[in-house]
Amino acid sequence: MSQAAAPGPGPLVRAVRTYLDHLVVERGLAPNSVSSYKRDLRRYLGHLDAQGVGSLDEVTEQTVTGFLVALREGDAEHQPLSATSAARTVVAVRGFHKFALADGLATHDPSAAVRPPSPTKRLPKAVPLGVVEQLLEAAGAPGTPLALRDRALLEVLYGTGARISEAVGLDVDDLDLASDDPADHTVLLRGKGSKERVVPVGRYAREAVAAYLTRGRPALAESGGARGAMFLNARGGRLSRQSAWSVLVKAADRAGVTAEISPHTLRHSFATHLLEGGADVRVVQELLGHASVTTTQVYTLVTVDSLREVYAASHPRALG
Template sequence: MTTELERATRGWLDHLRVERGVSAHTLRAYSRDLRRYAEYLLTIGVTTPSGVTEQQIAGFLASLREGSAEHPPLAAASAARTLVAVRGFHKFLALEGETTADVASAVAPPRPPARLPKAIPLAQVERLLAAAGVGDTPASLRDRALLELLYGIGARVSEAVGLDVDDLDLASDSVRVVGKGDKERILPLGSFAKEAVSNYLVRARPALAAAGKGTAAVFLNQRGGRLSRQSAWTVIQTAAQRADLPGHLSPHTLRHSFATHLLDGGADVRVVQELLGHASVTTTQIYTMVSVQQLREVFASSHPRAR
């Protein structure tokens, strides 16, 4: 690195450490990213931050994706993370008056390829739910109710474990959840989830609550406190092992399956958007890709002239 580039980089990293309280791990990552950035600038003859142009930053981004003899090509997500450091660096220099403009602000990060949400067929969902309800203990009744609810309303795991008893309205078959940004939504409760939750509230929750100091949480752990997100993960992984289901399942698997099965059944994407609590329908539309993929698979295996 040249003296001026090194001085500017150290100034930004010191700002992050002292004034922003950025962790040592993040500082090391940013330092590595900017070292690679400085190496690229030197190879194209740029020796000062003020001499950098938007086109050169775009060229650096392209070089990250292409790789070199010294560096393997980066995936879109890794290249985007490196660009975050470069953009933060140039924004800092512009705000401090070290440069006349923020030349990195208009350089867009690469978009990673859309990943299809993982959903499992209904038959596997039913096997999973049955495995969670093995036995008649308070914990098994709780686990069955939790998984029925995750699949029955498409809740995020944080929304499910965050439920309080007052959020349930079994008389009107509905449940109130608080999602991202503290946004509330009222969701319909199907008969299977309602039955599982009712059984848990009557036959299991009082026994679990007796071990604690009193909490309004719906789902309780063995000590009578609110069930954690980590424990909810354990519940579904244990049930998946009992059901001998392939792959790695998580609470979000049931949310994905909820959305995919609704769309497969003919539900409107905007209705699914409201049920999932997505701020934008664009987020929900990725689930339609799952259904299209399923259509392709059925077509390929069934149509006489598909292959």
């Protein structure tokens, strides 16, 4: 008497295998990516099995939401996943259900309304004023036109909160330094979506720019054709974002600054130092060119952390 054949894979397993084949053949995903999908969907199948779900049409939105909760909470076999890792797994599940519907393997997509969790916002990195001053003092090799340019560039980045793209995109005519009243000295910055904003220029940035325009830029402009550009490279063309980044990295090396430094560091420091000095968050929003004050409010978390540190270190009863 012949032995009965072992049952084949169920409909859910077959559907997942079909989807994985689709990722390889149709979409040409790399083996590592396919392995990640396979691992995530294997865990999903385990969740469905535990819930007594045997077919795609039995899966509901609540089933998928329950899986997301399980990812975040963990269980005896799995550590809780971060928002980023859970989001990646949910994306795999959503892709699977979307494919199943399109391929006729299911009559509905229960995952369509389930949104992956948003990753935790990383707080902007700011550096203390003393570190900023070290960077500014170390800008450029002394006594050269490039040194004057580098100092002016970094002073503008920190003094106005400009993005690196806004700074290298400046033309000489964008600066208004002609008024006898320093309070009227401004720079026109062109931000994301071609939105323009006018930002005051402080004394240090003003003096660095004036020195560069008088003694540095004319020498650089002799060998190039970028007539209107504010910041020029050694060949007389407009300074690129990559070269501007290099200016900051070299200044950090000269200054012996070991903290992670990028052009955005100066922008973050500009905002944080303003708020620590008592500036209103909506004023800082305008200066940064943020469309929503919500974007700017993340900086207030930095200043609150600073206040906590000062309080803990200074108040006689803070640790009691």
